[in-house]
Structure formats: C-alpha cells, structure tokens
Amino acid sequence: MNTPSPDAGQLRKASTRPVAGLDGGAAGPSAQRPAGRGWERARAWAEHPLGIFCLRLGAFVAILLIWQALATWVIGGFWISAPSTVAARIGKWAADGYLWQQVSITLEEAAVGFVLGAAGGCILGAVAGYYRMLGKVLEPIILALYSMPAIALAPLFLLWFGLGITSKIAVSGMTVLFIVFFNVYTGLRNVDQDLMNVVAVLGARRRHIILKLILPSVLTYLFLGLKVSLPFALIGAVVAEMVSSTRGIGFMMQNAVNLYDTTGVFVGLVLVSGISVLLGSGLRRLEQSVLRWKDVE
C-alpha cells in the first residue's frame, strides 16, 4: 500500500470510527479514495456490532441454504428434513397450541432446575472454597459425581422422583449445580492473596473482606458458570423427558422418533438451541450490566 502520509492518517480514522462506513462514505471530507481503503472500511464495518450481527445472520442463512440444498437434492428430506419443512411444522404446531404446551413445560423444568442448581452450586462452592480443608476433602468426591453422565442419572431420578416434573428438574438442576459449584469454588480459591493483604492493612474485618473483595471477585467466575450451565439446564430437562414423560420438548422428540418423523425431531433440536441462544444472550446482558467495569476500554 503506497499511500502518502495524510491518507494513512485517514485510514486510522476510518478504523477507529467504524460507523463512518455505514453512511456510504459521506463522512470523509476528502474526495480522495486511494486503493486499499475499501478493504480497510469493510474491516472497520465488520468490527462494528451491527456489522457482526449482519455477518452472523449471513452465516446462519448460508447454513440453512446448504441444509435445504442437501435435503432437496443430495440426501433427501426423509433423513435430514429441511428448513422449510421444519419451519412449516413449527408454524403448524404453534397454531394448534401443541408447541407451546411442550415448550412451556420444558422451560419450566429448565428454569426451576437452573435456579435451584445455581443456588445450590453457589452455596456449596462458597462453603467449599471458604473452608479450605473441607474443599480439599470434597473436591474429588464432587468431581466423581460430576463425571456421571446426566443420561445415566435420568432413569434413577425418574425412579426416585416419579415420572412428573420433579425428576426432570432434578436432572437439570444436577448438571447446573456441578458447573456452578466448580466455578464458584475456583473463584474463591483464586482471590488474589496480595489484595487480601492490602485490604487487611486498610483496616478490613472479615465482613469487609467478604463483601468488598471476595464477593466481587467471585462474580466473574459465577457468571462464567451460569453462562456455561444454562444450555445444560435445557439439555438435562430434555434428556430426562426423552427417557420417560408425557409432555415437553423431549417427549415431543421421542414421539417423533417413534413415528420416523425426522421433521418433528428437528423441530425439537431447533427449539432447544434457539431457546438456549435467546436465554444466553439475556444472561450476557445481565452480566454486562453487573460487571460493567469489564468492558471499559
């Protein structure tokens, strides 16, 4: 790129003000358009939140198109359904109320499981992290429990808690509990010792150290745990439903499998991931407003 120095200055300006690209380049006062500036502008635009959104949308549409093409011309709709068929089915089920009936019950299970699991994980993680000795004793035991697959626990939970909603909440809550536990526990173990000392010299008593130092430093870890475990709350509920239930997304999918209805199964998959993405972005919003100090530049 053989641009004279004034243009180089302009390039820098363009990349620090990505919005400039959106209004058709009218922002630049100079009429000069040296080679390479277009690329530079495209990159600046792509780094803007709106640009990222558009790129994501593009990638999503591309995947749908490929899926549709494969279903139509290569593999066949019987095996992999097709986006158009799935959309039509969602529309149909939504219209006759079947969809909401299933989604609402799964959402309820996942939400209760998530809240209870997160609360349990916080409490256990806080206790195990605060009392070092206890943490050391419990760590391997909890890790062993965590290694048990949810799908294998589901039949047991059904046996213990019945075929109703409780067993699904239990499976969902268990998965969340372990993830949140490990994050909170790690967070507590990782509180900066130098900071502890410094805050102690400032005159802090135990409650100050807990409220003003430990709690804020653990929050980062807690949010990480919540974000990671959120999809698992849904997965746990759906898996338990697939083992045995009379309602819910898992029931709906199991039903579809029994009828060789690939489209019904894909509807379930699309719903679970869609809900996950939506709830996840909500959680990220919450995180951004709580941990505001994180995204300052």
Add this chain to the structure above:
Amino acid sequence: MIRGCNADGATGGGADAELEWVDASKSFWRGGRHNEAIRSVSFSVGRGERVALTGPSGCGKTTLLNMAAGFVRPTGGFVRHAGRMVTGVNTSVGYVTQRDTVLPWRTVRRNVELALEIRGVSRRERGSRVTECLDLVGLSEFDRAYPSELSGGMLKRLLLARTLVYGPRALLLDEPFGALDAQLRLAMHAELQRIWATLGTTIVFVTHDIAEAVALADRVLVFGGAPARLVMSRVIEVPKGLDPFQMQFDPACVAVMRELWEALGPEALRRDSNLPERSPHSAQVTQ
C-alpha cells in the same frame, strides 16, 4: 540472641523510633529441610525518616516489610511500631505492593475511598478526603476511570493515593517503581519527594536500584548473605532532587554509591554461588 552483626549503629531515631525490627528472624521448612532466610536483623527507623532497604533478590527485604505490616510473623525476635509490638495486621501503616493491587471493579475514586469506607468515615468526609488525595497525586481528572484504563504510572499514583488517604503513620513501599520505565520512575521519585515534603510521613521502601535509594532515602540499609543479615547502614547526606545524570557528577553521590556497591557486590556474588538455581542477573542491583 546476640545483636553482634548489626552493631554498626543501625538505629535511626533512638527513643523516637517509628518502626523497630528487633532480632527479627525468619526460618521455614521446605522439602523437609530447615531454611533460615533472615537471621537476627535489628534496625530502627525514626519518625519522618526515609529508609531504603536494598540487597540481592530473594534476600528477605520484602519479608522484613511484611513483618512490619503484620503479614508475616517473625520466627524469632519481633517488630515494634510506635512502641507497640506488631502481632496482627498492622493497620497504622500504608503498604504499597510491588504488583498493582487495585480492585478492578472499582473506579479510581472508589478505590481510594475503600480504606475510609472500611474505617467507617462518613460519606461527606470521605468525598473531601478522597478529592484531596487525588489532587495530591495528580489523579483528580481520572477519578471516574476504572483501573484498566490507567497507565502504569497512574496505577502507581492510585496505589499511593489509596494508601495516603487514611493518613498512615508510616509508608511501606515494596519496589514501588520497579516496573516503570526510567522516565516515569523519575517523575514518580519527584512525586514521592513532594508527598514526603507535604506530609512528612515515615517511609520504608525496598529497592534494587542503588541510584533510587540514594536519591530518595535519608539512610540506606544493605542486606545480604544467606541467611540474610544487615551488611551496612549508611546515612545519605547528599543533595536531594538531583536527576541520575547530575548524580553521576556529584562527587558525594558517586562516593556513596560506590560504597553501597562495594557492600553489595561480594555479597551478591557469594549468594549466587550458593544458589545455582538463581540466574547471575539476580545479583545485579541497578535496573
């Protein structure tokens, strides 16, 4: 215990002592072996005195500071602050760590406010005292910024302000400017001189930089050996406020620095031959 090796007048203020290390020793077990890190070190720092602790890496200077702050309990001897034994965390000192230990989720103002908040100072008084302190270190424009937005020098100022805000009797600084570039370091030296001139607080600081020690301190203590002991206590009577360039041509400065270097040199070398895992650079004392 005998105070033999420290008999060269390492006392600063006598009866007027702010901080006193009396036969302070530290030993610990590592890998089943008993390690003696510091052996019977005694010195005292007078009120309003500025004392530099220097010596090779790992010779226990920071441990001596930590004893005064109450983070580390000496295994022998004791530390007295204003006549009282230090037994727990010493909240009448201010401690500035080597690392930038700020609370990243608090703005500059809220970081400085922390000590007052903890000490139950009323909101109104907190506000004016924090403002005063931020003015003193020149950070008033950045009071709403988060620490992640600050440069290295500004972070050091923030650490100083946070420490000064509650008016500690003595400041303990552990290599406060070690991570700064030479230019910024000079600016911070001037800053510290100015703060000292304003407040007259007792200052004990650890440094690897002989020039820094001579430029800032009233007295330099050189530590060395394994286990560490006090090698030399030297009163610095050179004009303050000279930059390193001027110091090179000030005969008094040169003489003092040579003397300190000589006190350090053989010690540093001997230490290295004892501890092969340390790189030879750890013996270097200037930046």
